Amino acid sequence: MKLGRRALLQAASAGALGTALAGALGRRALAAPGKVKRLLVFEFPDGVPNPAGGPDLWWPSGGAGALSLAPAMSPLEPHKAHLVFFRGLSMGPTDEGSHPGGAKKLLTAVDGGGGISIDRHLASTVGLSAPFPHVYLGVQAAANNASGDKFVSYPAPGTTAAPTDDPFAAYKMLFGGALPPMGAGGAAGAGGGAVVDARKKSAVAALLADLGDLSGRLGAAEKARLDLHRDALTQLDKRLTQLGTPPMGGAGGSSGGGCSAPTLKLAATDAAGLAKPEAFPAICRAQIDVMIGAMACGLTRVGVLQLSQHTSELVMSRFEGTELYTPGFDMRSHQASHYGDPGDPKFSAYVAERRWFMGELAYLLQRLSELPEDGATMRDHTLVLVCTEVCDGNTHLHRDMPFFLAGGAAGGVSTGKIVDLGGERRHGDLLATVAQALGDGATSFGAGSSGPIAGVLG
């Protein structure tokens, strides 16, 4: 297993697969004038420091173009002109005080996760044409026998699916593996592009027929489950054709300059190795690289990166070489989030942990800003939704949620400011804003949504 992975990664980084695939896909990247090309959700656990009457550790201050970032957000300084913040976003009163209750509402804007999440909705509309309509990657997000309510993405009302936590598996899924170029008996496209694997196409056709028989037998029972299964098979079928088709000749547009298969800066390891808290920073970087690679190559337009899970057991004090590092004392993320008094060691640890998460976001934005696209950069064509399932980590309230957007300037997203909503508005309005930024026709999203937030889309 280890050897297989290493061999695959070496082959990929040497370009045998990567460049052939990347060249084909980069030219296929979509360009919709005036719209953001893609959504990347960046989710981190357990809220932010927002002590009542305490110092402003999270919220920025200052007017448009003159934002001043608070201590927990300092790594975002180089990108602050590309950020837009909101005051007054509420997830509603149901389950207020609950981490899982917040996670269920976070991307669905429906109590109890009773709706499809915004990422899945967009995957089924503007994202559908990409080979992977949706990519959901986790960083130890499914750790500790995770219950389903640890996941934020809802493919159907009341239904979650686990993210891919293993960057090697994610790489294999996106850049080769089950798909024809690497498949058993498939022709590897070393320089010549891949071919559609007729056997796999015929297999999927048989699977769809099997599924049809099963649906017919069950009638209304298990319909939601079988609908998801059918969507998955249909997407696989389409992907086998898309990724197996040799690149068409001629210029395919000016985008795709940044398309290349990523090189994972992570030693191949087993499941136990990937579960260690010490491995978290490297896995996080690898997943960011895989996600950006997939987006740069036009493999997907909708991605969700989930860092850890709510009520996180992640021992962040084991992150060597960071300000969090405290050998001999295990500070867990959720433990720190109940930060107590300013004198409590948990308090400073919690702020530093948020700063660490924002540092990863800064890396992500930096990478996007280095990849040219359509006369601008990928950062300008990508909308990043930054979110967490509760507001203040200590109180778990669901109001004045600390969500913000990053990037998207080429799609008309107006950044570098704080939008004061002048009272409470349901966060579905922000999700509707995101949908419209991508060219989706949604005029509201989830429960209590009254429409997109003014002043965000230029």
Place this chain on the structure above:
Amino acid sequence: MAKRAVLLSSLSAAIVAAACAGSGDDAPPTDATAGLSGAEIWARHCASCHGDAGQGAQGPSLRDWSSGKPALVSLITGRMPKTDPSLCRGDCPSKVADYILSAFTSAAACDASAPPPRRLRLLSRRELRATIADLLFPSAAGASECGQVTFRYTPSGAPKTVHVAGSFNGWASTIAKGGLAMAKEPTGGAWSAKTTLVPGSYPYKFVVDEQTWLQDPTATASAPDGFGGENSVLTVACGQTAALPFDPAAALPPDTRPEGYPFDVHGQARVITADSMDAYFGAAWAVAAAARAGSFSKLLGCNPADPACVSGWVESFGLRAFRRPLSAAEKTRYVALTEGQEPDAGVEVVLATMLSSPHFLYRSEAGEPAGTGYRLTPWETASALSYFLWGTMPDAELFAAAKAGDLGTRAAIEKQARRMLQSPRARDQVATIVAQWLGAEQVVTVEKSAVAYPGFSPELRRDLLAETRALASHVVFDGSHRFDELLTANYTFANARTAAHYGLTGVTGDALVKTSYPTDGSRAGVLGHASVLATTAHSDQSSPIRRGLFVRRNLLCETFGVPPPNAGGVPKVDPGATTRERFAQHTANEACAGCHKYIDTVGFGFERLDGVGAPRATENGKPIDATGDMLDVEGQGKGTHAKFTTLSELGKTLAGSVAAKACFVKQVRRFAHGALEPGTELCSVERAVAALDVAKGDVRELVVHLVTSDDFVLRRAP
């Protein structure tokens, strides 16, 4: 106005009421419960915490309330619902109490009984692995007799003793020194001994009369003994993956479950979506490629180039893969996949497609019309039995029974179940059910600080899980057969490594042998298992909260909501204090005490065992106070105390309670059904509890009762 309209149309009245109540100005001017019946109030304001049938969820169960109406009314008045204690006023508490007393009785539950819905059960990673081993790599399949070893020797003379000495017991030269004693079998001249070994290779010899060291003439492997002779070598490969060419489930998504469901087989929480489709598809192709690397002519038993051979194999293999005969259309569909392909490539595509087919990945409980509902077909019944009792596909005998239409009666199902319980696979499955129920499997991966617990090695973790599994199968199949022995056993199964961790003496070697716990009562059954204790602790300290919740949730099936907003969270970091001192604020603080008096008072009783289950007498130089109180063991609000100073006493209190017994029944049933029991199945749970009583606690009889119950085979339309 528009905003409010959307809110009202999309949310239930209960939620609106809560929303309004939370926002001051919008509070309802009149009594929100006026004009509603007790049942309506229950449905809107109580059911979300206490269950639709009063069975309990976040809030405690109110079934068969025995303390009378006045006590109930006083509990409700001004205190319920917790989210808005002022909501239920006037005659509301009385109406709700009347409803609870009339509706939530056992008789009412039986009136409302309904079988489970028609459903599909997605194979878990574990089940998929075992099924693929059985289907394609049968040499690996016997490995589910995990770790169970029988030595047998037929001496030529008439020795007084024969024992086994090997690396697993430190080459004990005498029985007194820990040699594994063999017993003369009643008939024939053979001597034999059984034991449990963790995976590995073990050199050994038979020792006759504690003098003569001999090789095992039936051994299949040997190695030099260093004295010019040879030792026999036994290899234990535990778990089917050991002999599979690779783990076919490696890339599959984790088996997620809802909060409060401890097993890997939950039906609704696990779905196949686009996120995991490539992994399932890829795994099927990888398995097919591995089978192709073997020999297809051997797999098919005929020449893959012969169309008749392939067609016959599609039919026979298809039956085993789909666990039922293929329809004519399916056979045509699969044979067509081979058209235009080289023989091996054709077989490979059939194999890969079958192994990623919904008919393989899900086992069907759709049933066929019967009476007003549905009943599982004999084929579906065979799978229901095999996945519950063995964790894998049916064997030839079950298939034969299904084919003969023999699984349509209780007697026929019982006969199969009793046969299956004789198999080592059932021992293995019981071990899995118990280990998952207790969360013990997580001991292998749970994060521990190398600074705080430097000796907590991967090998020790593995052996600690094997310990829990060994105790479970021993109790159910070799011991008293009673579940309560799991909580009271004054022994466990230990090897040199785990004994050193526990501070037990006199155990050598790698083999897990039945070993007495210390007589001070500091450990009892699984309550003393480090697999449980390490999992219910933090990475560098114990956790009275987690251990208390373990007793309340896993052993008593109670449920707890999340702490209220601004609960204050975990205590201050104070390295000088004991864990108990730091957490004492939970029970001292009135806001916390409502729940934590039930949690911490139990959890404190585990404090003499540290964050990895090793014994300790002091913490930070201070003596440990490990007194506990199993408050209200039969349900919150009853006001009973059961103080204890040892885990042995706690084990006895739990073992003697109705609640722990009923919870055990629920847990086994939850595994069997892949779901938490809805209110409509409470009567079925009560019947199972009664059956366990009749059988004097014999777990095997509980299993037989569950598979011969109507709801094992009957299904309702959704």
